[in-house]
Amino acid sequence: MAQRSATKREGAGAAPTSADVARLAGVSRSTISLVLNGQADQARISEETRNRVLSVAARLGYTPNHAARSLRRRSTRVIAFVLPTLDNPYFSEVLTAAQQYAQAKGYTLVVVPAGGEPAQAITALQGGAYDGVILAGRATCSAPEVMELTRRGLATIVLQEHSPDSTLPSVRVDLEEGGYLATRHLIQLGHTRIAHVTEALPQQRSRPGRLEGYRLALREAALPFDPALVLIAPNSMEGGCEAIRTLLEMKRSRRPTAAFMYNDLMAFGALREARRHRVDVPRDLAIVGFDGVAMGQYTVPMLTTIDHPRAALGVAAIETLIDVINGNPLRTERLLPVELVIRESCGGAAHQQASHPLSTGRTKGSTRM
Amino acid sequence: MAQRSATKREGAGAAPTSADVARLAGVSRSTISLVLNGQADQARISEETRNRVLSVAARLGYTPNHAARSLRRRSTRVIAFVLPTLDNPYFSEVLTAAQQYAQAKGYTLVVVPAGGEPAQAITALQGGAYDGVILAGRATCSAPEVMELTRRGLATIVLQEHSPDSTLPSVRVDLEEGGYLATRHLIQLGHTRIAHVTEALPQQRSRPGRLEGYRLALREAALPFDPALVLIAPNSMEGGCEAIRTLLEMKRSRRPTAAFMYNDLMAFGALREARRHRVDVPRDLAIVGFDGVAMGQYTVPMLTTIDHPRAALGVAAIETLIDVINGNPLRTERLLPVELVIRESCGGAAHQQASHPLSTGRTKGSTRM
DNA sequence: ATGAAAGCGCTAACAC
DNA sequence: GTGTTAGCGCTTTCAT
Numbered sequence: 001m002a003q004r005s006a007t008k009r010e011g012a013g014a015a016p017t018s019a020d021v022a023r024l025a026g027v028s029r030s031t032i033s034l035v036l037n038g039q040a041d042q043a044r045i046s047e048e049t050r051n052r053v054l055s056v057a058a059r060l061g062y063t064p065n066h067a068a069r070s071l072r073r074r075s076t077r078v079i080a081f082v083l084p085t086l087d088n089p090y091f092s093e094v095l096t097a098a099q100q101y102a103q104a105k106g107y108t109l110v111v112v113p114a115g116g117e118p119a120q121a122i123t124a125l126q127g128g129a130y131d132g133v134i135l136a137g138r139a140t141c142s143a144p145e146v147m148e149l150t151r152r153g154l155a156t157i158v159l160q161e162h163s164p165d166s167t168l169p170s171v172r173v174d175l176e177e178g179g180y181l182a183t184r185h186l187i188q189l190g191h192t193r194i195a196h197v198t199e200a201l202p203q204q205r206s207r208p209g210r211l212e213g214y215r216l217a218l219r220e221a222a223l224p225f226d227p228a229l230v231l232i233a234p235n236s237m238e239g240g241c242e243a244i245r246t247l248l249e250m251k252r253s254r255r256p257t258a259a260f261m262y263n264d265l266m267a268f269g270a271l272r273e274a275r276r277h278r279v280d281v282p283r284d285l286a287i288v289g290f291d292g293v294a295m296g297q298y299t300v301p302m303l304t305t306i307d308h309p310r311a312a313l314g315v316a317a318i319e320t321l322i323d324v325i326n327g328n329p330l331r332t333e334r335l336l337p338v339e340l341v342i343r344e345s346c347g348g349a350a351h352q353q354a355s356h357p358l359s360t361g362r363t364k365g366s367t368r369m
Numbered sequence: 370m371a372q373r374s375a376t377k378r379e380g381a382g383a384a385p386t387s388a389d390v391a392r393l394a395g396v397s398r399s400t401i402s403l404v405l406n407g408q409a410d411q412a413r414i415s416e417e418t419r420n421r422v423l424s425v426a427a428r429l430g431y432t433p434n435h436a437a438r439s440l441r442r443r444s445t446r447v448i449a450f451v452l453p454t455l456d457n458p459y460f461s462e463v464l465t466a467a468q469q470y471a472q473a474k475g476y477t478l479v480v481v482p483a484g485g486e487p488a489q490a491i492t493a494l495q496g497g498a499y500d501g502v503i504l505a506g507r508a509t510c511s512a513p514e515v516m517e518l519t520r521r522g523l524a525t526i527v528l529q530e531h532s533p534d535s536t537l538p539s540v541r542v543d544l545e546e547g548g549y550l551a552t553r554h555l556i557q558l559g560h561t562r563i564a565h566v567t568e569a570l571p572q573q574r575s576r577p578g579r580l581e582g583y584r585l586a587l588r589e590a591a592l593p594f595d596p597a598l599v600l601i602a603p604n605s606m607e608g609g610c611e612a613i614r615t616l617l618e619m620k621r622s623r624r625p626t627a628a629f630m631y632n633d634l635m636a637f638g639a640l641r642e643a644r645r646h647r648v649d650v651p652r653d654l655a656i657v658g659f660d661g662v663a664m665g666q667y668t669v670p671m672l673t674t675i676d677h678p679r680a681a682l683g684v685a686a687i688e689t690l691i692d693v694i695n696g697n698p699l700r701t702e703r704l705l706p707v708e709l710v711i712r713e714s715c716g717g718a719a720h721q722q723a724s725h726p727l728s729t730g731r732t733k734g735s736t737r738m
Numbered sequence: 739a740t741g742a743a744a745g746c747g748c749t750a751a752c753a754c
Numbered sequence: 755g756t757g758t759t760a761g762c763g764c765t766t767t768c769a770t
Contacts, residue, residue: 014521014522015495015497015521015522017746017747017748018747018748018749019747027756027757028756028757028758029747029748029749029757030749030750030756030757030758030759031755031756031757032748033748033749033750034749034750034755034756037749044755044756045755045756046755046756049755049756061495061517061520061521063492063495063496064496064747064748064749065440065496065497065746065747065748066436066439066496066497066498067435067436067437067439067440067445067497067498067746067747067748068436068440068746068747068748068749068762069496069747069748069749070435070436070748070762071434071436071437071440071746071747071748071761071762071763071764072747072748072749072750072761072762073748073749073750073762074762076436078498080479085461085465086455086460086461086464086465086480087458087461087462087465087663089456089458091455092454092455092456092461093456095455095482096454096455096456096482096484099482099484100484100485103484103489108481108493109481109482110449110479110480110481111455111479111480111481111482112477112478112479112480113464113465113468113478113480115465115468115469115472116469120472123432124477126384126430126432127432127433127434127435127438128384128434128435128436128763129435129436129447148430152383152384152430153383153384237663237664237667268664268667269667271667272666272667275669294456294606295606295637295664297641298606298637298638298640298641298668299667299668299669300644300668300669386762386763386764387763387764387765388763396740396741397740397741397742398741398763398764398765399740399741399742399743399765399766400739400740400741401764402764402765402766403739403740403765403766406765413739413740414739414740415739415740418739418740433763433764434762434763434764436762436763436764437746437762437763437764437765438763438764438765439746439764440745440746440747440748440762440763440764441745441746441763441764441765441766442746442764442765443746497747
């Protein structure tokens with residue numbers, strides 16, 4: 001609307017069109033397109049014409065109109081990364097890598113925060129504004145509207161989560177392995193009553209996740225699984241606080257001595273709430289996170305966690321999605337490995353006592369296993 | 370590309386067009402448009418036709434093609450929020466509010482992470498894909514390519530920062546006041562050697578910022594301004610660490626006893642680095658942040674900071690931008706207030722001694738001034 | 739109250 | 755090598 005002025009003269013405020021470039025370069029509009037989209041057989045255009053077009057285009061600051069190009073090509077070269085909210089730093093780290101990789105592949109990556117109700121945002125993806133969509137975050141992925149997306153042939157993949165359309169290609173880390181490693185670590189440190197704080201459990205869970213890994217580790221150590229130790233809390237720092245409050249209200253004898261948190265965000269809340277109640281971490285309560293976000297190195301105590309290859313995840317997501325866009329859904333499911341990173345919040349290898357909870361000087365102040 | 374199948378039959382994978390709806394409803398395409406875009410004078414369409422069209426459209430799951438609509442309307446109803454990187458939680462909090470407000474106003478908000486080199490991302494904004502652009506973050510705002518954007522009439526505003534085009538409407542908080550409040554707070558606590566850690570200083574700084582507020586407070590207290598106490602460091606947690614390392618290398622006698630950090634992110638780094646060197650915060654070194662991000666309530670010690678009205682900032686940005694899009698640039702500069710939030714990292718009001726650095730139970734564990 | 743027709747800016751198939 | 759032509763899906767006068 002504001003883009004092109006009413007008078008449509010050369011003046012400021014008017015975006016030049018390919019016709020403008022054509023006129024000034026003394027060629028036709030198709031030549032402009034040919035030069036700018038330089039196909040493999042560039043032999044078609046003479047070097048001289050090519051240069052002339054390029055220079056006129058540069059002088060005018062010509063940029064092809066996105067809408068017109070998309071309409072004609074039936075492709076926008078834009079990928080949408082949809083998530084419920086940006087306030088988990090986890091996605092920021094995934095996005096950075098995804099953005100760079102997408103750009104290298106000739107795609108623009110835009111992030112769409114779906115906000116409170118994802119239905120509207122997902123429906124908005126249907127207008128053909130994007131060549132492909134990456135769905136992240138529970139609320140986004142599990143929305144029933146997702147079915148409609150794929151039914152219409154929009155290239156869609158799911159990151160980390162489940163979705164109503166189980167045929168969707170997915171890129172994930174090995175959540176079960178993560179849950180197993182986290183829990184086993186706590187068990188090895190001598191804990192026998194270990195809580196697991198998780199986000200609302202999904203209705204239908206086809207693939208194993210953190211909880212299954214947690215149970216596996218317990219079983220392996222011949223420890224009982226106690227449903228009362230699985231706490232549900234909102235996926236936020238505040239949610240982590242809530243969970244710890246609940247936990248601390250338990251009778252001393254039944255109270256867990258360790259908690260495996262759904263993610264680092266909730267673990268941050270856990271650390272804070274423990275401190276508020278003068279519960280020493282890790283001495284009185286061991287906390288293990290999940291995700292490996294950078295902030296975990298900045299908390300007190302520093303967070304022991306299950307690290308994800310976040311950059312690789314971003315790249316894999318784009319890679320997989322581009323395959324789907326091009327109609328080559330080679331691998332329908334990619335599973336990336338996780339890694340236990342031992343810092344301070346569980347005690348353990350990185351230091352002897354909780355009395356001096358400082359880095360031992362190792363790279364990133366952590367021990368990786 | 371993947372959107373509409375080659376065979377273009379009714380079958381799955383083909384997005385229905387307005388022609389499909391028209392055919393099934395037994396009306397013309399213009400009627401479809403009229404019904405769906407329901408102008409004020411809806412009297413034009415009979416109730417019966419209207420219902421028939423609506424029901425067919427719903428049955429087919431018709432969504433107007435974004436490219437075609439944008440091309441025709443010369444408006445996309447999409448706003449781009451461009452920033453260098455997502456890894457500062459500050460923007461996440463601004464974005465949440467911005468997204469909701471934009472949605473309420475009929476716009477879609479997309480976030481464009483510009484990545485390392487902003488030039489490419491900014492240039493990509495030129496194709497008319499967006500009705501308006503919000504520029505945030507130093508690297509994005511200060512790119513010379515920004516000039517080109519506005520020269521072509523794209524509605525553009527700047528958030529918080531400066532830009533080469535000084536005529537751009539801006540939405541900002543009162544950075545100078547923030548710098549003043551932070552520094553004055555430290556002075557009132559008895560500090561006389563106060564460092565200011567900042568991001569690379571801009572070349573031409575037309576409007577006063579944190580640094581000017583810092584100097585003002587010093588002057589007011591008749592304290593000398595020592596350029597050696599102004600440290601430059603990268604805008605990241607790691608940058609905050611670096612700055613504190615530099616600071617701790619100073620001779621004891623010349624070393625500052627307090628640091629006013631560029632933002633909370635850098636302050637988190639500062640807290641961690643101080644701890645690593647066994648420098649007690651706030652006893653040996655007081656730290657004050659800037660931004661008021663949620664994480665500041667989860668650090669140890671909790672961060673004293675200058676809080677911004679982040680939600681209001683997001684709303685104001687959208688509001689202002691929509692005015693520009695509509696050609697009513699009422700206010701060319703909006704300045705929002707900041708507020709000192711006293712927690713633990715400077716000592717001070719919220720508690721007596723650093724020995725028990727726990728919340729006093731106040732809401733959000735902070736004292737606002 | 740509804741339909742016919744034009745055209746947004748671009749690309750690609752086909753002429754020449 | 756380069757121009758001509760058609761048409762992507764939509765909205766919007768202008769007829770009727």
